[in-house]
Amino acid sequence: MVFLASRRCGGMAPMTGVLGWKERQGRRVGSVTLYVNDQLECMELHLGMDEKPSKSLWVKIKGRAGTGDITVEVWYRSLNQEDRADEALYRQIGVASHSQALVLMGDFNHPDICWRDNAAGHNQSRRFLECVDDNFLLQVIEEPMKRGAMLDLVLTNKERLVGNVKLKGSLGCIDHETVEFKILRAVKKGAQQALYPGLQESRLWPLQGSAW
Template identity: 75%
Template sequence: MDEELTESLRIGIKGRAGTGDTIVEVWYRPPNQEDRVDEALCRQIGAASCSQALVLMGDFSRYQGGWRDDTAGHKQSRRFLECIDDNFLLQVIEELTRRGAMLDLVLTNKEGLVGDVKLKGSLGCSDHKMVEFKILRAVRRAHSKLTTLDFRRADFGLVRNLLGRLPWDKALEGRGAQESWLVFKDHLLQAQ
């Protein structure tokens, strides 16, 4: 199984009553990793991102290009960025971590979970900078009566099929922009 070829370590931090558990995963991606192992890595990231509170960190070698402006230079780097976006993960390191490249990442699925990120000197003979950060945990989980959808678990193919079956040319015929938007919005809400 390709998942066995990925190098990772998972740690669970048990929350106190009223706070959720936090999953911390550390990954190493060798620079010469094969496409099939990269796909396994993305599947594992997808599974991990369903955790309530996740911190994913590690050396994701071969990431080339700008993080913020989405200018990944290699196909594998672009696929990795798509994996991060598809799983709604946030990158919290702002500085380059190794020789002008962003190889070491700290990702989270919950805004505000990771804070006080600092890059320190190297450990031993390593040419990577050490990354120090705090995992910030709320004292009590907020309970809301407002129901929201979890788009990380959505079946976008089914939504696409449901909306694709509609005769849009007839449904929107003779309608203005505002009225067309309301018709589309109604069908989208029904599909959800």
């Protein structure tokens, strides 16, 4: 999976961080990667250093003059993920939720969640909903992507922080869609600007050469 934080002009800087993994069978290789435009200042965050490494990546992107920073997390959750790994992520989200601006995005793999009713059939999915509620997060994608299920999510801790969400179709032969959205930040009372226009999530699975 590749997540791009871009702007309308300028090039892409070298990847901020790459988190790679192998499934237990040792066959499938994947990674979570974040590329950030070279005009944006950012730093990788290490939340929960005592935790077992999870398939997530946290960064802080510095805001422009007059605006605050934004914390961004990208995440991949496998369908057979253990409860312990889920809980480690939820603790990290709890720490990050104190940020003034937080955006979480990725493949959370909870196909049984009904976001309209805020309900789920499995214990793991219900626990995820509890984490979302406990940290006052908003889920902004409204259209299902994969076979009627909403696996790829964008969550934020601020109303109207994320806008202009669009599904842009799949990339190549993969069955996930590209999600494009803008992060808006208030610069003065009654006005908003696109602080990070075109922040875009792309599904590229698997990403070769980035595993460990």
